[in-house]
Amino acid sequence: MKIAVLGAGAFGAALAISLAAKGPVTLWGRGQQGRTVRRLPGIMLPDNVSITAEIAETDEADALLLSLPMQALAGFAAEQASRLRDRPLVACCKGVDLLSGLGPVEILQKLGGPAPAVLTGPSFAADIARGLPTALTLACADDTLGESLQATLSTPVLRLYRTTDYIGAEIGGALKNVMAIAAGVVIGAGLGDSARAALMTRGYAEMQRFALARGARAETLGGLSGLGDLVLTCTSDLSRNFRFGHALGAGQAFDSDTTVEGAATAKAVAQIARAEALDMPISTMVAALVDGKVTLADAMQSLLTRPLKQE
Ligand SMILES: NC(=O)C1=CN([C@@H]2O[C@H](COP(=O)(O)OP(=O)(O)OC[C@H]3O[C@@H](n4cnc5c(N)ncnc54)[C@H](OP(=O)(O)O)[C@@H]3O)[C@@H](O)[C@H]2O)C=CC1
Numbered sequence: 616m617k618i619a620v621l622g623a624g625a626f627g628a629a630l631a632i633s634l635a636a637k638g639p640v641t642l643w644g645r646g647q648q649g650r651t652v653r654r655l656p657g658i659m660l661p662d663n664v665s666i667t668a669e670i671a672e673t674d675e676a677d678a679l680l681l682s683l684p685m686q687a688l689a690g691f692a693a694e695q696a697s698r699l700r701d702r703p704l705v706a707c708c709k710g711v712d713l714l715s716g717l718g719p720v721e722i723l724q725k726l727g728g729p730a731p732a733v734l735t736g737p738s739f740a741a742d743i744a745r746g747l748p749t750a751l752t753l754a755c756a757d758d759t760l761g762e763s764l765q766a767t768l769s770t771p772v773l774r775l776y777r778t779t780d781y782i783g784a785e786i787g788g789a790l791k792n793v794m795a796i797a798a799g800v801v802i803g804a805g806l807g808d809s810a811r812a813a814l815m816t817r818g819y820a821e822m823q824r825f826a827l828a829r830g831a832r833a834e835t836l837g838g839l840s841g842l843g844d845l846v847l848t849c850t851s852d853l854s855r856n857f858r859f860g861h862a863l864g865a866g867q868a869f870d871s872d873t874t875v876e877g878a879a880t881a882k883a884v885a886q887i888a889r890a891e892a893l894d895m896p897i898s899t900m901v902a903a904l905v906d907g908k909v910t911l912a913d914a915m916q917s918l919l920t921r922p923l924k925q926e
Pocket residue numbers: 622623624625626627644645646653654682683684685687690691707708709710738739740741873874876
């Protein structure tokens with residue numbers, strides 16, 4: 616199966632490099648110039664990655680990986696509908712669309728083609744690009760297509776596990792970024808590792824609650840795309856979401872050109888939680904903090920003075 620990756624950011628480039636070990640890959644990036652990837656500095660593309668700014672050069676591919684920021688996906692899919700429709704699509708983004716409340720698979724489903732898949736789980740682009748061992752979840756409602764994509768996209772060092780529960784997989788990937796911002800805030804504000812462990816555990820309970828309410832399976836959240844990615848992103852300085860939260864907690868500025876998926880997703884999740892009366896205190900507080908609607912002191916006070924309850 617010939618693969619093209621749409622989106623030459625850090626993750627798209629890393630996936631292209633990884634797949635190039637198995638055969639030629641086309642990598643498209645808007646405004647792309649030359650063979651260096653601005654958002655993945657210091658990494659060379661192998662010769663069998665064709666990088667281009669001409670999206671028509673991806674038309675020969677049998678399957679497309681969409682590696683764009685979540686909030687850009689719906690607009691891009693609508694713009695490129697005729698090009699994307701009818702081919703297997705794999706969403707490689709993590710989040711909830713702020714305008715529609717939809718995840719990446721639901722957005723791509725609107726195109727009406729084969730069942731879209733989502734590729735998600737614990738992996739930093741820099742690790743994948745360097746060929747370090749990584750395991751991810753490939754979720755697709757059509758298990759036959761999922762099996763074929765799993766085989767095509769796995770490499771000796773990038774091991775894909777498969778599920779049909781795309782709802783659980785995409786919600787795990789979306790919400791772990793919100794929790795990573797919260798974990799960053801905790802550490803940035805000097806509240807300590809014990810507080811971070813409490814935050815991660817209660818954050819995981821929140822991820823489960825949200826996912827189950829939307830029809831996901833609990834075990835999916837316990838897998839790579841949920842717990843696995845929560846652990847990675849809440850504990851590593853390599854995470855942009857964690858670093859953003861850290862800056863927020865420490866009262867420092869943060870580069871607005873950096874992709875921080877958890878910020879918009881927290882707002883989308885807070886809106887859904889309000890509309891559906893779901894108890895999502897950490898996500899709601901992250902949304903309010905990101906918008907500057909509450910101070911850190913108020914956020915802490917509000918979370919710590921909630922009624923005592925059973926675990
Ligand atoms: N980086 C990582 O370690 C991982 C990232 N992911 C996920 O991958 C997704 C992409 O993130 P990542 O690659 O890191 O982000 P980056 O910020 O590195 O790159 C985003 C890319 O998308 C391009 N882009 C933005 N908007 C549009 C648009 N409307 N049309 C076309 N291209 C657009 C950007 O172009 P430009 O530079 O011109 O703005 C850039 O090339 C996210 O959802 C992220 O959560 C998942 C796992 C790991």
